[in-house]
Amino acid sequence: MSKLTHIYNNDYSVLVNILNQIHIEGPVDLSILELLAHAKLNNPTKFKEFENELMYLLGSFYKTTEPETLRGKIYSVFLDAIKEDTGQLYTPVQASIFRNIYEKKYFSFSAPTSAGKSHLFRELIKNESGDIVIVLPSRALIAEYMNKVLEILENDHNVLVLQFIDVINKENTDRRIFIITPERGVELFKYINDLNIKLFLFDEAQISESGLRGLRFDAFVRRVDKLVPDAKKIFAHPFIANPEAQLNKHQFYSNSNAVNYKQVAVGKMFMKISDKGLSFFSPYDEMFNMEIEADIIEEILKNNGTLYVYVSKNKIYEGKYLIDFAKYIEMCPKITDINALKIIDTLKEYIGATDRTKYSNLINQMKHGIVTHHGSMPLKARLLVEDFINNGYARICFATSTLTQGINMPFDIVLIDNFYFDGDDEAKALSMKNLIGRAGRTTQKKDVFDYGYVIVKEKNMQTFKERYLGTPKLSNSSLLDDDFDDLQIDYVDIAKAIKDDSFDDDLQLTENQIERLTTDEVFKDVEFILDNLLKDNVPVTGASYYYIKNSVRTKIKTSFRNIFVSHLRRTEITRYEKEVLSASIPVLLWRIQGKSFKEIISLRLYYLARKQDEKEIIRKVKNGEIKNTEGEKEINKLMVRRSPRAFPLPNSQLISFNLFPRTKIKDIDYDTLVYDTYDYLDKVVSLSIADPICGALIKYYEKYKDNRALAMKNFVRYRTDDTKEIWLIRYGFGFDDIEWIKHYVDDIDENKIQFNYSVKELSKEQYKVISRYIPID
Structure with missing residues (x-):
């Protein structure tokens, strides 16, 4: 008979044996934590008798009260020793990491989610005396880190915190914390002699295995x-079996250490879902299978619990999740909390949604505590959604892999609806384990053992078990030391430049790419753009642009496309790349004209939903040229224009997808348009075409000393050529905030930002945005 069966037969000798095993071996066996979770679920009253001692055995000292057993008292001695050594109520794992960071120059470690890494890093960030560089794999994770770091340093305005590298606010800055992706790392080297970097923290460092991004990282x-040879380098990973590989690949042998921490403190229970309903299974025990009469998801939601459903982006776009999980969605009542409604209203205003013509299902669902989260959500929207979740307003979250990348958001249940994970087998296993780590994160409740549920589809059980029981490993060699035979042709230049350190940090281009952009043909295209898009060094307005002859407007778009294609190793791009590039040029032009995010969405909506054609039909009805019923039929025939979904460029293997296939204009989905517009601004304009265009403009200026080129470069890069606005961007403010902040700034340069007396008129929310740059008396 399996141990789990014994537990459900109320044989609590199993629990006594478990506690003895943890005492001898430590909490390193995940199957033990599963048994504990089932024991608590089956008989919480009986389990409570063991819970105080269990917290001591698990090393969760920050969750303990006075010990109730002899063994608990013995473990409290360890608690006192750790507190004396570190000054904190750390767990043994946290204490070990703490010692290694302070004693070693290089330290690489792996630890499960819920190991308390985030709390430890917060203390590290707060107490470090020098500058810190934190390198993370995604901007979503950067946003979360930024919020946490600013919260930690709320009362210390002498620490500069930025999500890019810059040396500003010199007069009021004692130290700096930069939170960046590997791609932004090259910016560091322009300022390296102006900084006092003591610590590099590489979190989620398994990005070293990720193709071109891994090359940049290494x-x-x-x-x-x-x-910066004297600065400490810390590498943190989840669930990696060989963290020492991170040191081996760079030959960091001296004054180094690597540890694979296996200790866990949160239990997981596993369920499979089929047409028959839910039933328990165990990845460790093939004999265990127990049907569940009640709907645990329903019970948890009724008790104000939370559910995270891992779904595909397509299911979110198509709205199919609303049908598949209708039963649980309908359980969520309307939210009445004032602060939650404020977050929703802020998001609604940001994306320009309305209750009718720009109806947003995202906004409507949030009113019931139901959120979506994925990589195509605008970053500001993601931050608002994450704030909504972290404040306990969300009941159900439908998300893609964006929440598997180390973002600290706990849920009672994780339901894996989509079983697709990117990468090779190692990467898939690691992503799945990170996802599972969102189930039942550690709470602060004293003498309480925490657990969560993981639900998988019955058809995926075998693959789930293989990945879950697997031990992902890092390569012992860097991608920098391999050849590039398997790399797409478009990335060969970049890979070689990264490898031989010939990448131009200022232009963000390789020497070969710069050479291709420095030709007479490219300069002719640059000149044509400057002659026709700038008037007195200011971009023509949207209205003026449409008075330009159609042939000239077409040539402007062609010139931008030519510049982009010129920087590639190829002389031609594919049909699908052309489609995406062509669709991105109007977005680029609107950005250059200084349009806000919601204005760009509205302009795209006007074009794609054929608003001009609709207006013409309505005009005919009003003038009696056609009957009302005729006009209704004509409008009903109108279909949304074809527009390719945004994808990063270049990509010779790209297959273009129509954003709204066979869709009538009345059925256009506003949220999908919001997400796609953000992808065009972010993945296409900012990350794909801005660098070659800016590179061409700078090289044109160097040859011809034409100041218009520098102005246009600023409009492409920053959306403005206004000195004050550019400085505010360098201080880390978003463009939407800059619109109102600039009126309160008397003086700004690299040394300081001086606000005028009128800041006292600002709302509490507005003042909070600028407060970190206001010195504390």
Whole structure:
């Protein structure tokens, strides 16, 4: 008979044996934590008798009260020793990480989610005396870190915190914390001599295995070690079996250490879902299978619990999740909390949604505590959604892989609806384990053992078990030391430049790409753009642009496309790349004209939903040229224009997808348009075409000393050529905030930002945005 069966037969000798095993081996066996979770679920009253001692055995000292058993008292001695050594109520794992960071120059470790890494890093960030560079794999994770760091340093305005590298606010800055992706890392080297970097923290460092991004990561690691040899380098990973590989690949052998921490403190129970309903299973025990009469999801939601459903982006776009999970969605009542409604209203205003013509299902569902989260959500929208979740307003979250990347958001249940994960087998297993880590994160409740549920579809059980029981490993060699035979042709230049350190940090281009952009043909295109898009060094307005002859407007778009294609190793791009590039040019032009995010969405909606054609039909009805019923039929025939879904460029393997296939204009989905517009601004304009265009403009200026080129470069890069606005961007403010902040700034440069007396008129929310730059008396 399995141990789980014994537990459900109320044989609590199993629990006594478990506690003895943890005492001898430590909490390193995940199957033990599963048994504990089932024991608490089956008989919470009986389990309570063991819970105080269990917290001591698990090393969760920050969750303990006075010990109730002899063994608990013995473990409290360890608690006192750790507190004396570190000054904190750390767990043994946290204490070990703490000691290694302070004693070693290089430290690489792996730890499960819920190991308390985030709390430890917060203390590290707060107490470090020098500058810190934190490198993370995604901007979503950066946003979360930024919020946490600013919260930690709320009362210390002498620490500069930025999500890019810059040396500003010099007069009021004692130290700096930069939170960046590997791609932004090259910006560091322009300022390396102006900084006092004591610590590099590489979190979610398994990005080193991720193709071109892994190359950038490894190159950055080696370069900073060469230029800042005395700074500590810390590498953190989840669920990696060999964290020492991160040190081996860079030959960091001296004054180094690596540890694979297996200790866990949160239990997981596993359920399969089929047409028959839910039933328990165990990845560790093939004999265990127990049907569940009640609907646990329903019970947890009724008790104000939370559910995270891992779904595909397509299911979110198509709205199919609303049908598949209708039963649970309908259980969520309307929210009445004032602060929750404020977050919703802020998001609604940001995306320009209305209750009728720009109806947003995202907004409507949030009113019931139901949120979506994925990589195509605008970053500001993601931050608002995450704030909504972290404040306990969300009941159900439908999300893609964006929540598997280390973002600290706990849920009672994780339901894996979509079983697709990116990468090779190692990467898939790691992503799945990170996802599961969102189930039942540690609470602060004293003497309480926490657990969560993981639900998988019955058809995916075998693959789930294989991935869950697997031990992902890092490669012992860097991608920098491999050849590039399997790399797409478009990335060969970049890979070689990263490898031989010939990447231009200022232009963000390789020497070969710069050479291709420095030709007479490219300069002719640059000149044509400057002659026709700028008037007195200011971009023509949207209205003026449409008075330009159609042939000239077409040539402007062609010139931008030519510049982009010129920087590639290829002389031609595919049909689908052309489609995406062509669709991005109007978005680029609107950005250059200074349009806000919601204005750009409205302009795209006007074009795609054929608003001009609709207006013409309505005009005919009003003038009696056609009957009302005729007009209704004509409008009903109108279909949304074809527009390719945004994808990063270049990509010779791209297959274009129509954003709204066979869709009538009345059925256009506003949220989908919001997400796609953000992808065009972010993945296409900012990350794909801005660098070559800016590179061409700078090289044109260097040859012809035409100041218009520098102005246009600023409009492409910053959306403005206004000195004050550019400084505010460098201080880390978003463009939507800059619109009102600039009126309160008397003086701004690299040394300080001086606000005028009128800031006292600002609302509490507005003042909070600028408060970190206001010195505390």
